[in-house]
Amino acid sequence: MENDRKKDTIILRVQKTQKEKWKKICQEKKISITSLIVNSVEERMMDDERRKVLSFIEKQDNVFVKIETNINQVAKIVNIQKSISPKNLNDFLERLSEITTLKQEQNKIFENIYALLSK
Structure with missing residues (x-):
């Protein structure tokens, strides 16, 4: 070969x-x-641009890891206390919904970025 x-x-x-x-x-x-x-x-795409994009993706992933950690902490507190107020539950569910939407948007952006990187 x-x-x-x-x-x-x-x-x-x-x-x-x-x-x-x-x-x-x-x-x-x-x-x-x-x-x-x-x-x-x-x-x-230039090599420097590729590095910047990969760095951005890594930073975004770290942000969501922190958010997921916070969600787990809230769940742990609720499990220990065996209750959560309706207001706190609604606030938590709203934030969780926002995070889900942001994560979906991020994934679409990443798909476009990966397509550009593959050129």
Whole structure:
């Protein structure tokens, strides 16, 4: 089976100012010039953007872990006290409903993000 290593070279002639501009962009984004050119030509997401998206997804997941922990704490308190006031129950159920809606919206956003990442 053929090795997938890069074997071809393309020599690109650009003005020195253009090259310096590209190098500056690459330094800011922490990507290579090759990555910049290939991803631009192929209309793919840049590596730095991919890292930002994955970081965002991780942060979102952490937010929901904290919320789920709070839900478990409320459930534990209710189990210990063996009761919950109707008002507190309604407030809790409203918040739970909001969280469910937000989680569904987040999942739709993630599906779109994953589709972009797969390009």
